[in-house]
Amino acid sequence: MDDAIHRSLGLTDEEYGDICRIIGRDPNHLELAMYAVMWSEHCSYKSSRIHLKRLPTEAPWVLVGPGENAGVVDVGDGIAAALRIESHNHPSAIEPYQGAATGVGGILRDIFTMGARPIAIMDPLRFGPLDDPRSRWIAEGVVSGVSGYGNSVGVPTIGGETVFDETYKGNPLVNVLCLGLLPTDRLVLGQATGVGNLAVLLGSSTGRDGIGGVSVLASAGFSDEESDAEKRPSVQVGDPFEEKRLIEACLELLDARLVVGIQDLGGAGLACATSETASRGGMGMDVDVNAIPRREQGMEPFEVMTSESQERMLAIVEPADLERVLAICERWEVRAAMIGIVTPGPATGDADGGRLRILDGFDGDVLCDIPAASLHEDAPLYNRPCIAPASFDEATRTLGTEPMPESTDVAAELLELLADNRWVFSQYDHQLFLNTVEGPGGDAAVLRLKHPVTGVDTGRGMALTTDGNHRWCAVDPRQGTALTVAESLLNLACVGARPLAVVNCLNFGNPEHPEVMWQLSEAIDGMAEACVAFESPVIGGNVSLYNESLGSDIDPTPVVGMFGLIDSLDRRPPGVGLVNGGRLLLLGTTQPELAGSRWARARGHRGGRLPSIDFAEHLRVAGVTRSLVASGLLAGVHDVSNGGLAVALTEMAVRSNLGISAARIATVAELFSESPSRVILCVPPENIAAVENVCSGAGVPVSRIGVAGGDRISVKGLLDIPLADAVSAWTDRIPSALGAGTAQD
């Protein structure tokens, strides 16, 4: 075998040697292609697995942890929730619409693979700056792709941040989270069991699209735009109508208990789905490559096995059920083809079994014969060098020595931080299924919790938030990630929810750069510390590496998705808003520290030492917030995060079109500090005493900082601007920038 082939497929010489050792001979072209995609960074997590083990993953309510298609938690009343987050960063960078669309399609399949009906999507999106035409082109395309696919496939998109920053110029981050619900007893796993059971391929025919998506595209950085454009054929093309029918057909198959196991086809296509189902079940599988319906003629077996054509599922069914399976598929106009047979393996005591064989007809030539498990379990595991940047002082956890700049015009500095992302989310159906109590734009989205089959309303609610902060993580990835998890917890508390589970999407640069590996390792430690403190197990995640362009890595961007429950959802949470005459109370204590803040980044400052966090104090603040939200004593509530008190207060004001008058904020540092564990409450005067009692009872500091009303936003001694100026800055920023035109190059 010519060594140039394995290298061009993204395998190193050492990895090639491992393959030869595993199968006891040189691999043929088909086998090599399958190892290349399955051992890619994207599929094998070979650089990150060693670190991911440090995350807490267990709790009594966790039914399925990391490693399956989605994590699953028990939410009571016989209902389980399936949760998963993924990235589609690289495809979206070069073909924004289809990249984002197929990201949505892929995450949905991960959820209904578990037997769950997908009920909500969140899309945390990060783009280059608004003044960059190519970044605007990417942003427009990605939002259209999410909208075009998500709306049509019939799953509401209920939230997700939209961030514009220089660091994502050339490498946007398109993360997609999906939540699904299932009756607890319908939980299915992606595994093949039972010798002689059949593997049935459902959905689209297989074409040449997306070949090498996980290896060529997702496991390498970007260089110049011309060669990136040549990678466009590695981006898949989505068909939401096919997916919609696939969802309905699969859920009907699951309801009728006609499948033993089911697995979606995503990255690495059939190579992954056949080997993964077989090896999870401790079995082998024979696959007839000719039985796979194709979109075009002349496809080579390696193309068929590694194609990432969308909207396909692999179901394992008992032979006696095949006819009923085909009938249900026909009703939903979903193509179904029997392509494989489950063969013996370790689970049936057959030590020599467990082979994945690709055949030229079930009685024909053997084209590939490898241990199914070796594509996963024997994938390389790297402990790559981790080195902190020279400018980071590990003793004090301080980056650089540059002094914080002075403020020159507080009003202007505030206005430039305001942006309403309504332009984004008004393009998403966020109300389908009649669950959405709080949609996009609030601290967290809130859904009614109804039984996924009977529709019976439990009277309880679910809450979802996604959060990431590359500015904090660029200063100190460990502390920054812990602060991010803390922000998620507080976002949930602001809608009255307690946390149940976390999923993460770890977006980092090139793992071959020791500083990037240090960032990743530190971020995982920070996440582990916070998740342990908050008793929030990590039930799944995704690692996206090689987020770089022109040799420059993105700022580390771990994105946290946190899922929580509201014990009694009998009224809408107060939300981010004000009432006239309402008193403004601040829970928690402000640390006058600007390092890592939006204010500092906007002034070009990228170092310093992040504010500290006391997990116990944070839990107290979250607990008090939760009980106050439930009590009905509040008129408005908002956590203090990006942009500090200045932005939090202004957001409450512009959303209610009501001014504020605040005091007892002494300095610019206090005004823009993003220190954690703080919440602003708007309290009708008659409820102040009751609210303060609750706080003091819980040992949470609370201070009266102002009153709502009037038509100005004023902070005594620091700021005084017309409300209208803030409203127009907030409202106009994104529409006017994206209305300014886009450019593809």
Added chain:
Amino acid sequence: MSRRVGVVVFPGSNCEQDMLEAMALVGAEPELLWHGDETTNGVDAVIIPGGFAHGDYLRPGAIARFSPVMAAVAEFAAAGGPVVGICNGFQVLTEAGLLPGALQKNRGLKFLCAPAELRVESTDSILTRSAEAGAVLQVPINHFEGNYTCDAETLAQLRDENRIVLRYVDNPNGSVDDIAGVCNAGRNVVGLMPHPERATSELLGSTDGLALLRSIVA
């Protein structure tokens, strides 16, 4: 008293479960009708719900009008049976020729999911008979192709015959004459772009859709 309400499901429909839930709230006995069956199954009213029937391929409603159930729906409508098309259902009804006009892409060329205010212009239709004339209802919209259009003659006729049943207070999509919903000459077939089923609970932000849905089974 009509109680049995059939909600048509095409491949690609997605608001059918929401319609079942909302119609049950107003005391109906809702059931699903499959697009491939050539019957309305003896129901007392038919709703064509929102979604993307047949993927909206070609253009919204263009393929759905050929689904076998549509001949039965047309027959049912011709016999005076109440038929309501919501969002994609409205598009299907115009494509099927059961309602005049057409729905083109929104003025802003973007999908729009947003709250909307509707004014009840006529209570003489099976969708508005239980509503109050002139009332302003909060009912959300959720569409890309909701920009209602028709020729001048048709528009004059719709006005003269008081067949514009709902208008937007603040036109979000460029619809001619702010039209949000129209009915046929018999006033038993109504199409509207907004989603009354999404305005059926305080938790969801509005209960103003209930008056419209109640009309169907009044």
